[in-house]
Amino acid sequence: MLAAVFRGAGDIDVVELPDPVPGPGEVLLQVKACGICGSDVGAYKTGMYEPGIVIGHEIAAEVLEVGPGVEGWAPGDRATVNGVIPCGRCYFCRHGRPSLCEEVLMPGVNMNGGMATRMKAPAGALHHIPESVDDHAACLIDPLANVLHGIRRSRFKPGDRALVLGGGPIGLLTVQCLKLAGARAVYLSEPSPPRRRAGGSVGADAVFDPLAENLYIRLDELTEGEGVDFVFECAGVPATLKEAPMLVRKGGQVVILGICEEPVESDFMTVVLNEVEILGSYCGPEEYPAAITYLARGQVNPQSVISHVIPLEDLVSKGFEALAAPMPEPLKVVVEMPAR
Amino acid sequence: MRFGSWEYLVEVQRRTNADEKYRELAKDEHDSYTLVLEPEPAKGVERRIVVGFRVDGGEISEIWEGERPTDFTLSGPYGVWVDILVGRLGANAAFVMRKLKIRGNFLKLLKGADSTQRWLEILRTIPTEFEGVYARDNLPGREA
Known part of the structure; x- marks a missing residue:
């Protein structure tokens, strides 16, 4: 697969990596598109992500293969991956605060993410993308969930x-x-x-x-x-x-x-x-369903936010470099993955 | 001079920059200010006055009329400004009692109390005409 790997500040490579293999409870995804988040740009400027990680957590994908024990998902289903995968056991998870989870996994931050042609993810972290939400709009589910979380907390x-x-x-x-x-x-x-x-x-x-x-x-x-x-x-x-x-x-x-x-x-x-x-206010793992509903009903206009759609090969030059400028011209940049 | 007019601002700058004591007290200040004098039609003050200035190391380096983004924005009814200027109301008391709306680093403003006090003493030396009922408080002025 092709994947964008974070090496450090100012250093992201698009490289060939072996396809991931879904284990028990996991799903292999064919990524269709992935948005560049402001925190990705922050990491590009400062180096705050783990080196070697495949970046990307604003994901629109299709299920390719399901691992043993996965129910409710089948090849061909459209899916996004929650940007917060809580442990479900720690104090904060037990008290209904998954965004504060002490053992949290975050695709594209501390586990491989979706700025790649393929990724694997726990089936429990997936959300169905309805027909009325196209792949580009689906890349806004995560940032929209963040916003809804902030408003709900206020x-x-x-x-x-x-x-x-x-x-x-x-x-x-x-x-x-x-x-x-x-x-x-x-x-x-x-x-x-x-x-x-x-x-x-x-x-x-x-x-x-x-x-x-x-x-x-x-x-x-x-x-x-x-x-x-x-x-x-x-x-x-x-x-x-x-x-x-x-x-x-x-x-x-x-x-x-x-x-x-x-x-x-x-x-x-x-x-x-x-x-x-x-x-x-940080992330919005519990607000993904509401964000999907807002987009599906057309209550939020994706075109007002997505300013650029670029191919993976332009990720750095037309994506990160443009967004890291002092007064960036692009708004949301969505990266389309090659079909392979 | 009409309070808040361009002519008045020019005189404020001239007298402030000529004052050694103010220069010493405000030598570490590098901030810009917007002052908003809100109208009081019932008292004969019909229009809002917005002026600004910048202090750099004890001197007023720039003055202007109208609004700009500044480090501090102080706004209040025209009469409150008159009260402060003629000495009926202390500047810090006006800040703390919320007679003026303060936008900016409040603590920094309070710490500059000595330079503010000296500045007000300088302003009181300027012959000043106030609007409406506040004409009763006109300042005759004197050479600083």
Whole structure:
């Protein structure tokens, strides 16, 4: 099989590897397409994944072969693989927090993933992809599940107002989900002009350029001085993380979905005086079914997020290099796997 | 000079940068500020005033009218700004009592209390005309 192997920071190779063989309870998949996640790009910049791993956890695939003891799956079934495979035994699994599992397996992070023509996965980690969700859209199931997890963990309720910081795929999906969830208004702040345009197209009520506009003044105007109830930090960069607690109204909640690999200086005095809540949210293993339903019903528009579809051979040049740029042009890049 | 006008800002910059004591107190400050003076139509203040400036090592290096992204944004009713300027309300008290909305590193702002106090003393030397009912508080000004 062909596979994209992570070697270290700035080093990903597409190489020939032996086909995996499914063991008991496992399934062999023919991967059709795989999205490049922001955390993959982060690893490409910083080297935070395990060297030697096959990357990729936003997977659209078809079952090729089932191992002994697998039920409910047959060759030809379309499937995606949950990005979090919890142990089911640790304290957090037993308390309903699989995204905090202490023995977690994560395809493309600490076990071989789906940026390859083939992969094997535990059958229990698979979800059926319905007919109405094409292979490209199926690559959004994982990031959409992440977003839904963050919103579900928050105190958000219909009628609330939110500011989304960062107009990448996670930010754009957050805008769409908050609107679907009944937000009174959702605003987006994003420095890149194409991403701001995308924000408008997915329904943001106002879109700001933080490099040219004073967000505090804009938000005061739009909310008649009340401020936004929520800030969803989806950029994962120090500047937005630092600013988020100051942008939310007093008593509001900051939900952090972006992963920042750098230390961030923050003003905790404002957090205390304004009784701001800060909430982290990681992955969304339990939200995969809901994400699939949203996509199947057409409630989330995949075309608004997927900007580029590239072949595997262009993974580094047109995928990682383009996404690692300081103000990247692509939004979600989906990689199509060759049929072999 | 009309409070918040361009002419006023220019004079603020001139007098601030001529003040040795302020320069010393603010020598480590490198921050930009937006000040928003909210209208109070019932009191004869009809329009919002938004001005900005940047402090670099004890000098005001740049002034502007209108909005920009800045390190700090301080906003409040026109009358609160008048109260602070004429000395009826301390700046830090205004921050802590939420008379002003503060956006920016709150602790950093409070730590700059001495330079803020000196700056207000400088501003009080500028002949200043206020809008509406606040004209009663006009400052005659004097040479710094």
